Amino acid sequence: MQPPPPVHSALDLIGNTPLIELRRTDTGRCQLFLKLECQNPGGSIKDRPALRMIAEAERTGRLQPGGTIIEGTAGNTGLGLALIARHKGYRMVVVMPDKMAKEKALHLRALGADIVPSRSDVGKGHPDYYSDLAARLERETPGSLYINQFANPANVAAHETETGPEILAQMDHRIDAFVAGAGTGGTITGVGRALRRVNPDVALILADPVGSVLAPLVTEGTMPEAVGSWAVEGIGEDYVPPILELDLVTEAISVTDAEAFASARALLAEEGILVGSSTGTLLAAALRWCHRQTRPQRIVTLACDTGNKYLNRMFDEGWMREEGYVEGPERGDLGDLVARRHDDGLAVTVPGDAPLATACSRLRDMGGKPIPVLSNDDALLGVIDAPTALQAVRSGRRGTPCAQVARPGHGLDVRADRADLERTVRRHGYAVVTDNGGLVGVVTDLDLLRDAERTPCETYR
Ligand SMILES: Cc1ncc(COP(=O)(O)O)c(C=O)c1O
Secondary structure: OOOOOOOOOHHHHOOOOOEEEOOOOOOOOOEEEEEOHHHOOOOEOOHHHHHHHHHHHHHOOOOOOOOEEEEEOOOHHHHHHHHHHHHHOOEEEEEEEOOOOHHHHHHHHHOOOEEEEEOOOOOOOOOOOHHHHHHHHHHHOOOEEEOOOOOOHHHHHHHHHHHHHHHHHHOOOOOOEEEEOOOOOHHHHHHHHHHHHHOOOOEEEEEEEEOEOHHHHHHHOOOOOOOOOOOOOOOOOOOOOOOOOHHHOOEEEEEOHHHHHHHHHHHHHHHOOOEOHHHHHHHHHHHHHHHHOOOOOEEEEEOOEEHHHHOOOOOOHHHHHHOOOOOOOOOOOHHHHOOOOHHHOOOOOEEOOOEHHHHHHHHHHOOOOOEEEEOOOOOEEEEEOHHHHHHHHHOOOOOOEHHHHOEOOOEEEOOOOHHHHHHHHHHHOEEEEEEOOEEEEEEEHHHHHHHHHHOOHHHHO
């Protein structure tokens, strides 16, 4: 196969993404194909509609040279728009809900975009909801255009004329089902239309996070009374976006955050493909559908974005335990409060002979949680907390070995009383839990808070 010829702009790399058959995953009787939209230059499927929506705004004169593009986005559309804005000389303003991965905001800023945070805890119609805030900014900013991907027909058109036909060509027109999520609904509507034009019987499966209103609407036909919350990014809705044609959908499958994260992690472990959280939802739904089939079927789903920006969340076992998506083994002692246990290889520690500067950088990574100092044979030498590090750095000891800076720390045996632990944490801000002198892990008030959030209130009355 000939490698593709050189291109002259990152924008020329948008689209024409590869399709891979998942041969190492148990897909029952079916063949499951994954279209690698994560290989677009902005890292997600949203580069496609971003390119098309800007082109359409230029064509119709709604966007003039040197103008400002505004969008309310979970991040990926913003990344695509910011990439294109950079190439074409537009200013980019992104309104972004505050629950989104920090890496997306960093990526956007590095592309030169201005970020306006919006609130994740309020619904549509509230002035601080991301789309309402973006619309207001457009009114207040001369020469600006609110792209509004949720109601922009060019969003659907990008998928109807490009993503869909690419899938058909790559599958030799032999495709029985397509699984996608819906954020704006551009993908499932556009690809759905393109596939149905060729094969009216193709099943269109909506993969939806538990808590979103879309799957209940498809399955029960009514809007649920309450909207839930979910951690998967980019898909799931609390209303039906104007461009989403829900009538096209054959069936909806609801997927929990925990199942989505587990699927994305399994994809990396089994197939070596690093994808984001929404892909986990799609994959979990696709696999559920595959395993229900009694005849062989050919099914396509999407790797919507790259997993790079989720490495310190769903790909971090310690974070997964801290957030309660996976449970560590329960031992019935104080160690159960430690999400990052040393004996599971998850504790962040520092060797006694490392310079203090190393402990300082780990303290920053851990948000100030005290760092245990260990000898080469794993004995606990003490702890470095932020006040200790600050004092040592101020007295010019950045290069001093951690063993010489460490303090004894406030230790407790793993078999001690819960009340003793609470008292130690209240008094000193943390406790170092040990087992026969060996490190189990550090507990802070944040660990107690997480535990309290998971425990029914009655327990504390
Ligand atoms: C990671 C990710 N997956 C899926 C989607 C959903 O795509 P669509 O907006 O076409 O429904 C989005 C949209 O923002 C996204 O960011």
